[in-house]
Amino acid sequence: MTDLRIAFANSALVGAIILLSGCATTQALSPEQCQAGNWKEIGYADGTVGRSGDFFGKHLQSCSQISGSTPNRMLWEEGRQEGLKEYCTELNAYKLGREGYAWQPVCPMENIEKLEEAYDQGRYYYLRQRDLEYLTTPYPWGYGGRFGRHGYGPYRYYSPFWYPY
Numbered sequence: 080m081t082d083l084r085i086a087f088a089n090s091a092l093v094g095a096i097i098l099l100s101g102c103a104t105t106q107a108l109s110p111e112q113c114q115a116g117n118w119k120e121i122g123y124a125d126g127t128v129g130r131s132g133d134f135f136g137k138h139l140q141s142c143s144q145i146s147g148s149t150p151n152r153m154l155w156e157e158g159r160q161e162g163l164k165e166y167c168t169e170l171n172a173y174k175l176g177r178e179g180y181a182w183q184p185v186c187p188m189e190n191i192e193k194l195e196e197a198y199d200q201g202r203y204y205y206l207r208q209r210d211l212e213y214l215t216t217p218y219p220w221g222y223g224g225r226f227g228r229h230g231y232g233p234y235r236y237y238s239p240f241w242y243p244y
Contacts, residue, residue, distance in 0.1 A: 126162020176201025
């Protein structure tokens with residue numbers, strides 16, 4: 080139980096770090112980020128959200144117009160590998176599945192079965208919740224509903240009784 084609390088606290092800390100330092104990496108880098116050149120931190124933020132090594136090309140493209148800024152691939156990759164340690168955890172895989180996000184295939188093959196199993200369990204929970212919300216919505220199929228006169232939904236009105244299709 081204590082390990083789960085620590086893992087949750089660590090994931091919350093990673094989320095805060097992503098929000099503070101990595102939000103700009105979801106799109107093109109700003110000129111200030113390119114000139115500051117903190118490539119290890121940018122790589123770390125990219126790793127914690129599961130970016131692949133090919134994503135460095137986007138940073139190259141966004142920093143190519145700015146004079147005096149040369150992206151450092153080695154520092155970025157070093158930071159990304161550190162970030163992937165946070166991304167490639169069973170708790171994170173479960174959270175991604177439970178929230179309906181896609182799992183990125185960037186983790187080492189060592190524990191991939193456990194990670195995929197955790198993701199599948201979270202995804203199963205997400206799909207069940209989504210389906211349950213759909214079924215408990217008063218008129219998920221639109222106007223008319225179960226008691227409408229137009230015969231929409233799972234029941235149609237024939238004679239004095241409601242019959243399922």
